[in-house]
Amino acid sequence: MSKSTITIALDAMGGDHGPAVVLAGAQTALERHPDMRFVLFGQEDAVRPVLDGLPKLRERSTFHHCDVSIRMDDKPSQALRQGRYKSSMWKAIEAVKTGEADVAVSAGNTGALMAMAKFCLRTMANIERPAIAAIWPTLRGESIVLDVGATIGADSQQLIDFSVMGAAMSRALFQIDRPTVGLLNIGVEEVKGQEDIREAGRLMKETPIDGLDYRGFVEGTDLGKGTVDVVVTEGFTGNIALKTAEGTARQIGSYLKAAMTRTWMAKLGYLLAKSAFDRLRDKMDPRKVNGGVFLGLNGVVIKSHGGSDAEGTAAAIDVAYAMAANGLLAKIESDLGRVYANEVSVPLEGEAAGSEEVAP
């Protein structure tokens, strides 16, 4: 748990609904973690009036005015060109770099946020590419799935890095000592084209990694089952899987609504079972698991869903709080350090010891 106050750098301008929703979410999160502090970044005329209406939040916040706000449809390169060093998004990330804050949260556009986070914080030693980790509701509880869209494609070493980082996040967020890890694959045998996944699996079997329990390949159906604590895949497939699951949940929600309003009997049944439906809605509520965690950078940045309401924003801030309070960054650094130290003494097949991937 937290030893000192956790400070959240918050991009007040991010998201589809702007400061009113972002700050309301911050206030809700603050009620749950009263020791939390905020550094807020945004345009004064938009943020001040909202903040003045939320005295509890105002009391625990420092506000910095920023002229520039990144729009939801700005391209990453455009955002970086126009918003670097001065936008609310940049400033929130920079507060993590300078140590003013422990973690940054933004509901701004993912591409821009990732581009700025990479530019500002840089990737960790040994890590070539960061990943976005999602919290996935399952029949067993919650799993972590990464990468859900930071970059397309991943080689075997990157998949192993994702495994290590995902396991560290599982420990930090869910206090699981030795999380189980699976590589997302398809069930067809003797199939060509995914040598990287097979190679990553082979390496993790041959050289077990401290702090994670590698369980082999998992399939798309295992995501909802929660077969493993951490599911690892490259960003294209991970993004498609995440959005397919979201779409399927919404689709079934629509079917259910249509079915329950079709006849008077069904409507009556619905009323009697309302508390059950409320529980179900709660289970399926995407706001409960809001917060994509950027992993592999020298600082933790949380992406809140652009369309989030206050409750969703609060959930993302909760994740940020947990990540900071449980020392996610230090856990990842120490775990990666062990993996890469190990790699020097046990050279990978076909690779010389002291290869380029091993930091000096």
Add this chain to the structure above:
Amino acid sequence: MSKSTITIALDAMGGDHGPAVVLAGAQTALERHPDMRFVLFGQEDAVRPVLDGLPKLRERSTFHHCDVSIRMDDKPSQALRQGRYKSSMWKAIEAVKTGEADVAVSAGNTGALMAMAKFCLRTMANIERPAIAAIWPTLRGESIVLDVGATIGADSQQLIDFSVMGAAMSRALFQIDRPTVGLLNIGVEEVKGQEDIREAGRLMKETPIDGLDYRGFVEGTDLGKGTVDVVVTEGFTGNIALKTAEGTARQIGSYLKAAMTRTWMAKLGYLLAKSAFDRLRDKMDPRKVNGGVFLGLNGVVIKSHGGSDAEGTAAAIDVAYAMAANGLLAKIESDLGRVYANEVSVPLEGEAAGSEEVAP
């Protein structure tokens, strides 16, 4: 519609439950299409007793004994080595080649079935790789998604081939004149690594293809919405998406069941709304959309789900019937012919006219 009797070649030994379920499914399908005929392949001692108990089916069937049955866990290479020329699976496919049947159906293992279908029927002219097309239930009805796992990876020309074949299937199965087609992609701009998808999109925009309406990129959430009639992707992503959707549907089904049995009020509500729940179950019933269609071969083969019950098997046979009755193969051949004829006159960028891909 069908001009003459449709004959289905059926691998009676495929699937987890064997001939009893496969043949019961065939009988159900026969009741819906009484003009249908079957050629059945399987082990006499297993099939005969079942067939004797289904006199209607027996009357419309020819049975051929096969010594060898492919097991669900046989590897494709193993299946091909041991089952070529003699297994019930092979014989069902071969019946399509010889013209004894119009289409083959098997619930045997996908890898083995695809390996045998490729070996026996060969790919169509211009087609390098076959695809498996799935029928995907959506809020608008049903879409076709391909490839869901025949092969991993696809270049731009293969994605275009999939688009043409998927559109032909949409016309044959759903009588949609000019199906809308989307390429599955992720929403992040300026992302590297999926040049093939971008290139395929660019080509379909620049040179519209007769008989399909290309609508650009779609995302994972569009699958359940039914944004387009045909969603095109390479086999790894398609398989993960399909299984993720199946898993999510099952997950929500479990939540719903748990919620509805938790309190007496909920149970009572459930009883009153039972017909609504039955409708919902019906909507979500994976058996209703059973049948993966192998496209791109010189003959149509339908893969029924290994775990299907009789109703699921019947659904796969319904799909087979529709594909044959509506001349899917001829539609694909003529559409591909037009596309490749077109390509000669409009050479692809960076490719000489009369490149290798253009058949003489």
